Amino acid sequence: MADVTDPRHALEIENLTYRYAGAGEATLNDVSLTIDRGEFVVLAGRSGSGKTSLLRAGCGLVPHFHGGEISGRVFVAGRDTRESGPGELADVVGYVAQDPETQIISTTVAAELDLPLRFRGDHPAERARAVEEVALALGIPHLLERSVATLSGGEMQRVALAVALVTRPPLILLDEPTSQLDPVAGDELIWLLRRLNEEWGVAVLLAEHRLERCLAAADRVVAMEGGRISFDGSSRDFLTYATENDAALATPAARMFSLAGIEPMPVGVRDARTILESQGFTGEVRHSGEQFGPGPAEPGPDTRGDALSVRRLWVELDPGEGPVDVLRGIDLSVNRGETVALMGRNGAGKSTLLRAAAGLVDPVKGKIATPGGIALLSQNPGDYLVRERVGDELSGPEAEAALEAVGLDVSPDADPRDLSGGERQRLALAIALAGQMEGGALPGLVALDEPTRGMDRGLKDGLGRLAKNLAERGAAVLISTHDVEFAAEFSDRVVLLGDGELIADADTATVLSGGWYFATEVARVINRPGLIRVGDGAGLLKGSAPVEGAG
Numbered sequence: 001m002a003d004v005t006d007p008r009h010a011l012e013i014e015n016l017t018y019r020y021a022g023a024g025e026a027t028l029n030d031v032s033l034t035i036d037r038g039e040f041v042v043l044a045g046r047s048g049s050g051k052t053s054l055l056r057a058g059c060g061l062v063p064h065f066h067g068g069e070i071s072g073r074v075f076v077a078g079r080d081t082r083e084s085g086p087g088e089l090a091d092v093v094g095y096v097a098q099d100p101e102t103q104i105i106s107t108t109v110a111a112e113l114d115l116p117l118r119f120r121g122d123h124p125a126e127r128a129r130a131v132e133e134v135a136l137a138l139g140i141p142h143l144l145e146r147s148v149a150t151l152s153g154g155e156m157q158r159v160a161l162a163v164a165l166v167t168r169p170p171l172i173l174l175d176e177p178t179s180q181l182d183p184v185a186g187d188e189l190i191w192l193l194r195r196l197n198e199e200w201g202v203a204v205l206l207a208e209h210r211l212e213r214c215l216a217a218a219d220r221v222v223a224m225e226g227g228r229i230s231f232d233g234s235s236r237d238f239l240t241y242a243t244e245n246d247a248a249l250a251t252p253a254a255r256m257f258s259l260a261g262i263e264p265m266p267v268g269v270r271d272a273r274t275i276l277e278s279q280g281f282t283g284e285v286r287h288s289g290e291q292f293g294p295g296p297a298e299p300g301p302d303t304r305g306d307a308l309s310v311r312r313l314w315v316e317l318d319p320g321e322g323p324v325d326v327l328r329g330i331d332l333s334v335n336r337g338e339t340v341a342l343m344g345r346n347g348a349g350k351s352t353l354l355r356a357a358a359g360l361v362d363p364v365k366g367k368i369a370t371p372g373g374i375a376l377l378s379q380n381p382g383d384y385l386v387r388e389r390v391g392d393e394l395s396g397p398e399a400e401a402a403l404e405a406v407g408l409d410v411s412p413d414a415d416p417r418d419l420s421g422g423e424r425q426r427l428a429l430a431i432a433l434a435g436q437m438e439g440g441a442l443p444g445l446v447a448l449d450e451p452t453r454g455m456d457r458g459l460k461d462g463l464g465r466l467a468k469n470l471a472e473r474g475a476a477v478l479i480s481t482h483d484v485e486f487a488a489e490f491s492d493r494v495v496l497l498g499d500g501e502l503i504a505d506a507d508t509a510t511v512l513s514g515g516w517y518f519a520t521e522v523a524r525v526i527n528r529p530g531l532i533r534v535g536d537g538a539g540l541l542k543g544s545a546p547v548e549g550a551g
Contacts, residue, residue, distance in 0.1 A: 031228065060086040096161050152347055157177060306444065384431045389412060464490030
């Protein structure tokens with residue numbers, strides 16, 4: 001086994017080409033990339049561009065676990081991945097997958113964190129110290145004695161990251177690590193990674209779609225397209241590249257600046273405000289009563305509770321330490337034809353509310369009803385994928401209609417496990433809706449729990465159009481999401497939960513403007529009541545009407 005005691009690079013990839021077993025085309029095409037020790041690199045690109053496969057190659061899962069055909073060389077801390085498998089590389093590279101629940105194998109969180117240290121042969125005192133330190137760093141000491149089966153999606157993501165970091169590897173690879181985290185936790189995670197990067201010297205390669213969260217922390221951005229590297233440079237140069245070549249990769253603030261004709265491209269909210277202030281725009285609220293957005297919705301027909309009716313709902317769950325009130329006294333009505341974003345911090349009760357609506361959780365008090373029925377897509381797309389071929393998961397005219405509706409075009413012979421995270425998510429959504437898209441009555445309520453994991457902005461826009469289409473056809477669409485930008489585009493209304501209670505329920509423009517965290521990037525750059533979308537912001541900066549088609 002090749003082992004360099006003082007490797008010059010944390011990761012070195014030379015002319016890597018890779019094809020999954022049974023795939024018609026290569027997923028990676030002649031990729032060469034070097035990550036220096038202590039570097040923080042963001043990996044950008046559309047869903048299916050090859051980001052996940054590149055990360056898998058960087059930790060030895062490709063080809064040792066996934067098989068297939070490979071050429072070229074990959075070195076991790078000087079070790080050749082052809083000669084060292086994932087287990088042998090675990091002390092020099094940590095990996096957090098898109099679906100962290102597949103990485104957890106122990107019964108408790110403490111045991112899971114201890115496992116890689118035990119495999120490495122560390123002294124019990126060293127193991128105990130390392131587990132305590134990583135738990136404190138990630139804010140999860142209260143989870144150490146919890147059963148992993150009781151963790152929420154966001155908690156699972158933090159635990160998986162802690163497992164990757166507990167051995168203090170010189171390189172960590174992360175695939176959409178903020179996808180299930182609320183805005184506060186997502187920002188905290190990015191800056192925690194930056195702190196670990198600066199203080200511990202950990203090299204970070206982070207694949208992310210919500211680039212507004214992480215570009216300000218990055219030393220460098222690498223973008224992929226069609227399995228190849230299409231850009232490699234600074235964050236600001238990347239935003240210029242994105243606005244000129246693929247606006248779906250640009251952040252909302254960068255798109256707003258581009259449409260308004262303002263330069264340079266802003267790397268984060270602080271940078272955007274600084275640039276605008278230097279050009280004479282303060283971003284302060286006008287006191288003339290100017291209001292952006294549609295304003296509060298007008299009362300509709302008398303159909304309250306038509307799709308979802310919740311009255312004084314209390315739900316109690318036991319996470320392993322005794323019963324806990326997860327939902328307390330919820331009153332909520334959702335009408336047919338509405339598109340509603342269900343938001344709130346991790347653990348606020350969003351998933352529990354959707355599960356209760358689907359009859360998967362029994363309330364201890366109160367009532368919840370879906371008079372027209374409900375179709376629920378849960379957080380984990382793997383729950384829906386049980387066969388080895390896409391064509392076996394879905395077949396027939398109804399399946400074709402569902403696949404077309406979610407914008408998924410893959411071979412029926414493809415293995416669902418080899419699809420990108422965004423593709424698996426869309427396949428699961430198609431399975432949940434199959435038979436209801438064409439030729440049959442839709443259920444009264446279509447509920448989706450965090451459906452945008454692994455999706456780029458273009459796919460999210462498509463999902464938003466699908467939600468609106470379902471609403472136009474008479475269904476209520478209720479989507480639980482941490483993605484503020486997605487909520488701003490698809491929803492008419494936002495319901496905000498906090499610690500099991502309903503704390504806000506109003507039109508989207510009202511809820512998602514004027515805040516610090518539950519606010520769009522445009523709203524945080526320009527503080528105007530109701531201004532949450534790129535087109536409105538660009539129009540204001542140009543002194544004109546909103547820019548049409550800008551999102």
